[in-house]
Amino acid sequence: MPDKNLKKQLIIEAAIDVFSKNNFQNSTISQIAQKAEVAEGTIYQYFKNKEDLFFSIPVEKTKDFCRELELHLQGITGAFNKIRKFIWYYLYFFKMNPEYGRTLMLEMRVNKGFAKTKSYSSFKNLTDRILEIIKEGQEEGVIRKDVNIFITRQLILGILEHVVTRWLLKGEQYDLLEHCDEVNKLIIHGIGLTTDLNGLKRWREGQ
Amino acid sequence: MPDKNLKKQLIIEAAIDVFSKNNFQNSTISQIAQKAEVAEGTIYQYFKNKEDLFFSIPVEKTKDFCRELELHLQGITGAFNKIRKFIWYYLYFFKMNPEYGRTLMLEMRVNKGFAKTKSYSSFKNLTDRILEIIKEGQEEGVIRKDVNIFITRQLILGILEHVVTRWLLKGEQYDLLEHCDEVNKLIIHGIGLTTDLNGLKRWREGQ
DNA sequence: ATTCGTAATTGAATTTTGTTCATTAATAAT
DNA sequence: ATTATTAATGAACAAAATTCAATTACGAAT
Incomplete structure (x- = not known):
């Protein structure tokens, strides 16, 4: 056997x-x-x-990815802290496993057959996890409720995938973790630097 | 001839x-x-x-894409308004040209040889344009300066690519423009719904 | 230990598909 | 009209995926 x-x-x-x-x-x-x-x-x-x-190929590695993520999230409280850790770990994992990244990001993810594979099922754990964190954040009152949670997840996964894909296409020349903080800042607060406090108030009511 | x-x-x-x-x-x-x-x-x-x-394949279509974008941006003032229009147009174009999307998003973009092609040169106009708008926004004082402009761009392109890619992989069943406003909101303001005004002050000083 | 049956392994044959090339047809120039 | 040049053809070739009949290895049964 x-x-x-x-x-x-x-x-x-x-x-x-x-x-x-x-x-x-x-x-x-x-x-x-x-x-x-x-x-x-x-x-x-x-x-x-x-x-x-x-x-x-990526079935086992993807399982590791999810298992270890769970470990890294242990003992962290607060949605923002969890998201920060998620971002860090996501980038860290691809930094440590570039050959996995090349296969997953540049070939699998973009293949229509992928959604039917075992790797995808594993990967889904990861994307489900971030959804949970988003809901948690909404309950905590720190994440906006006036946007579809799936779109919210797409913001997070979108920039992460884009950052990793760029890094791979550029030949993995720089440190993927370099901009970890900046990515986090953008996800949480957006690109805008508004001082429109009335606007701020309006968004809150939008929940 | x-x-x-x-x-x-x-x-x-x-x-x-x-x-x-x-x-x-x-x-x-x-x-x-x-x-x-x-x-x-x-x-x-x-x-x-x-x-x-x-x-x-995508050489001509990509030129159209950029040319028409420029047209749609005509007469719009203010970085946020331009970004809103950019997002709308980006999604609109793929909605109208799904076969172009399938080739560009699911195959080209993710190919190491792509960066050397004519299509890429055209496409670069588009990504350069968003960079200009970001700079403009920083000068206007509405876009944060404490984050690398390239990362800022990656946030915008990241979620757009992710949204379009998902739509294509799901078989183009729903309306791509459905969540245009929500995407815009997330990009500008982020996922966070903070009332930490001291924090807000600190970010401003971070510029 | 020998036999038998099953499963695993092999690599040559087959099929499919990208690419080349000698030949033919069309077009332009003188 | 003749020649030169260019475009188009499809059969031949090469490379790689896939199949399959033959062979080998293995384990259980006698």
Whole structure:
């Protein structure tokens, strides 16, 4: 029983390596087979096709991602503090796992088939978690209620994905955590520097 | 002379159709050739290879995108008003051109080769434009100065790309313009509903 | 220990698809 | 009309994904 998964894991290991160096299109089954020291046919014993192998890659890593996030959030109180930690951890994880980032951000996330994969189910935990935090913040009275919570989540995930994607496309040259505070500040307070206190009052009533 | 571009355009037309229905990987040259009613070899008269054809698709549309944006911004004063219009127009354009969106958002934007293409150069006008508006807002004193302008831009582009990408992945079922106001509100004011006026004061001084 | 049955593995054959190229057709120039 | 140049063709080629009949390894049963 562990033997079977061992070989499967061996192939995935090789696939991670090959797919993250080149991309999906430019990676070949024979490269992966060579690296895993199995015959090409063997791969098709464990995976339906090239795409299926590809989608199997981030399952485990994504589970780690969510599990560790939960750990990092332990003992933190207050929605804003949790969001700050979420932002930090999100960027930190991609900094530490760039090959995972390349596959997930540049290829999976943008694929229509992704929503049907196991990785997506794992990833959904993460996006569900941020939704919970948003609701918590609304109950605390620190997060605005006059905006759809899903749009609120899109603001947070949007900038994070954009920041990570840019970093990957630029070749991971700078430190991803560099602008952690600024991102946080923008999410919480927005770009506006209004002194319109009447306006402020109006938004509050908008809840 | 116009004959030559006519055939090239014909091929692009067919490519738009095929590439946006399936994706890059699952579209074949022979499908495109059939649809354009030319021989497969003819395509290679006009384009170096499949990828070159792919990247040629959004050149013209992207130029339109930028040109029309400029038109829509005409006569609007004040950074916030311009941003509001930018957001509206951005969403409006993808609503009207979903096949363009599918190619640009789900395939191009996330491709390392994209930054070297003509489409990217056009697209850069758009992202440069939002940067100008941000600077203008800072001079007006309505946009915070204690955050890197590039990060500020990433907030705006991030949520817009995320909103459009989600819409595309969900099969374009709902109206993309539905949440225009909410997006705007979040960008300008953030998710926070703080009454901490001392904090507010501190941020202002942070400029 | 030997046999038998099942599952895993192999790599050569097949299929699909991008790309090339020699040939043919069309167009323009003299 | 003849020639030169350019465009278009589709069969041939190459590369890579996928299949499959043959082989090997393994475990249980006798």
